[in-house]
Amino acid sequence: MDRSVLWSPEAGALRDSGLARFARNCGFDPADYEALHTWSIADPGAFWSRLWDFAGVKGDKGSVALHRDPAAPMTGAQFFPEARLNVAETLLAGADPACAVIECDETGARAEHSAAALRAEVARIAHGLRAAGVGPGDRVGAVLPNRLECLVTHLASLAIGAVWTSCSPDFGTTGILDRIGQVQPRVLFVQPRVRYGGKEIDLTARLGDVAAQIKGLETLVTVGEGTPESPVPVTTWESFGSPGPLEFEPRRFDDPCYILYTSGTTGAPKAIVHRSGGVLLQKLKEHMLHGDVRPGDRFLWYTNTAWMMYHWVVASMGCGATLVLYDGAPVLKEAGGLDCGQLWRAVERERLTHLGISPKYLSTLMEQGYRPGDAQDLGSLRWLMSAGSPVSPQQYDWMYDAVKADMGFASISGGTEIMGCFLLGSPLHPVRRGRLTVKGLGMAVNVFDERGAPVRGRPGELVCTEPFPSMPATFWGPDGDARYRKSYFAERPEIWTHGDHATLYPDGSAEIHGRSDCTLNPGGVRIGTADIYNVCAQFPELEDCIVFGRPVEGDEEIVLCVKIAGQQAAGPDLAQAIRRRLRVECSPRHVPSAIYCVSDIPMTVNGKRVENAARSVVSGRAVANLGSLANADCLAEYASLTKRVPL
The missing domain is CATH 3.30.300.30 (ANL, C-terminal domain)
Structure with a gap:
């Protein structure tokens, strides 16, 4: 018996999981993942084209799946150059009709929203953006907590072809300006008063400073109470926009949809411009195939609205899952100590099938001696997931002892740069202690040693050797293309060097040892x-x-x-x-x-x-x-x- 295996999929996964169905759709035995993965990187055009159809992407993919540039096989690759699509259209088409979104927060309050109600709000805000002069390619900014209003600005911006960018309310003035300030949004949505960790926080003055310093800002929209002093016109959420039909602006595959930002710990945050079609295909692939997200599932990832995991989990709607938004602290201070049960009560109350957390959060629960499986009914939970940093082997042990023995676990690793994962989970593979389960389909992941040779079983540099559609379009600002290429292709021309120190094992699993620059x-x-x-x-x-x-x-x-x-x-x-x-x-x-x-x-x-x-x-x-x-x-x-x- 292999003691490193903590969970193995049931036999039915080879028949019913999204990954198994996709494998058969492409002519592969679901039990032979290696063959499927090899095909997905040997013929990426065919793979991503099949995925487009399987995922039910709305739009026209055109007659060309991949145009290769022999002189620049990665940076010059172009997926679906004839395609026309809209990200919001596909996500809303997949939304659960009865319950598309659930909002809950640290006070215990909750609200449900049908797909029709969500579409109506998206249409209203989209009309408001168009009336404010926002058009395709313009930027829309948000400094909002993880509630319905943030999701609506997200989808409405995409619907009209604008580029959505966000910061979380816990960023300071400098942090917001260093990020959103770079890209000069025409409209900025803000919430002047928020709640976190049992405290009411007034951000009115901070947001007024931000509005005064963003060049090109034309309209400030406030959610809830509070009105910042602003040199630009201020309007409220309720008065912005008007009811009407929801219309989707067709976009080219490589047209921008999001701008996200690097952490900024080694200099000014880099503003990463993401391609519409690329991030949509990448996220749907990861949810449908690797996360086995199905219609009727319920998915909560504990995240703020600045992190890529927010954008990532929103795409679960496109798979028919109910998106569960949580606003507030995951652990609350009480007179007798810490209340660690917030997210786990949400699992029980909302019957979550998927929950995403971080290793830091797991460490807190372990230190407090909290055992979620003893405190709550977690019978609905099929998958627990983690991102942000490596999960220790001891945390694997704790999860399968203190949370639940009969669930899959996926430690996922990728980045803001790719809006997705190089390494992640699989419903067809066992979970091994301390390991990431598989290389992502369509991702030619390898580990190179100091000679530039691929190695197995010993550490090296994590690289990707074939193009994939969610590679960034560019970095925002002067010399954006040059700065982008310098960041990921300077060390190895036309090979993506991600900056992670990793080990790939012969069984296909992997381990991340940390950032290469650290x-x-x-x-x-x-x-x-x-x-x-x-x-x-x-x-x-x-x-x-x-x-x-x-x-x-x-x-x-x-x-x-x-x-x-x-x-x-x-x-x-x-x-x-x-x-x-x-x-x-x-x-x-x-x-x-x-x-x-x-x-x-x-x-x-x-x-x-x-x-x-x-x-x-x-x-x-x-x-x-x-x-x-x-x-x-x-x-x-x-x-x-x-x-x-x-x-």
Whole structure:
């Protein structure tokens, strides 16, 4: 018996799952995923054309599926050059008629919306945008929480051919301007008062500052109470637009639909322009085939509206699933401690089939000793998913013990840049402890060593060697094409180098070790940060930690900073235990030269550790973009680490 296998699909998956049905549709045995995947990257035009039909994409795909440029096989590739489609049309066509969307929040309030009601609101806002002069290619911005209004602006903007871009209300003024300010939206939707973590937050002044500094802004639309002081006309959500028919503007496959932003931890956030047809096909593929999302399913991903996972989960509507929006904190502070049950009560109440979370959230539940499967009825849950950073093997164990034994789990890895995944789950494959399940269909994923040769079973650079339709169109702004190519193709011409340190295994599964730009290199040996995080996750004394390299003469040493849970004390015994376990479970090279106790860990607003910021401060260098951090003040402590005696 293979002890690494934590879950195996039932035999019926080979008959009923979307992936199995698609395989048969294409002439493949569902049990032979390797053959299906090989075909999908050997003949990408045929694969994506079949997917278009299988997914029921609305529009005309034309007679050409892929035009290849021999001189630029990736950057010059063009999918469906004759196609005409509209992303919103396909998503709304698939929406569940009786219950397209459910809204719920941290107070326990909820509301249901039929597909007809959703379409009527989208039509009203689309009319308002057209009346405001917004046309195809113009930008529409949103600084809104994860509620119906944000979804409506999203779909209405796409319906008229505009480009939608968003920030979450938890971004500061600088963070919003560094992102949305780049692309100069003509209309900006904002909510001046929001609730998070049991607190009412007034953003009126902040949003007024934003409106005053965005060039080209013509209209500010407010949702709910509060009116920012604005140099541009302000109108309310209720008075914006008018009832009428919903009309969809046909768009070319490569016309832009979204602009998303990189985290901005190594400089100003890059504004990534996404292609309409590319992101639609990619997301439908990942939901229908890899996530086995079916009509009647219910899908909630805990996310803010700036993260790509928001855009990603919205596409589940196109598969016939009910989209469940959650607004608020996933864990609430109470007099007696933390309430960890918010999302799990939603699983029980809404009969969710799919729930998406993050490794950081899992760590919090583990630290609190919370067991969702004991507290709630999770019988409806078929799939649990995670993104944002690697999931540790210990977290796999915990999920199958404390959540549910008979569910699939998918750790997915891709990025904002591709609006999708290179590695993700499968309803036809077992879940292996600490592993990502399969390479995505249509994604020619490989791992190259320092020679540029493909390797299996040992770490290297994650690459993609064949074109795929959700590659970005460009970066917004001057020299956008050049900056885009420099980011992903400079190291290996016409081969996408993603920036992840990874291992592919002979069985097709994979492991992500961390970002390549954060890879540790003591003594010239490359070490992924995830290996160290996985060991540290085994210590209940640690609430969180961060690891980075500190330059020393002619080399680099590993520094580990730990945040202690609760009122526990940190001392040499804990540091020694961490070092001992790293030496045994990883290697002597993984053992930190210094371990420090800190009060907080630098994070982006999306909850990702920012190793580069900590490393820069400790090394005496300026941090490129403090506005991307949710808690930049904590870096002051890191500036003085070298003067302290480590544990």
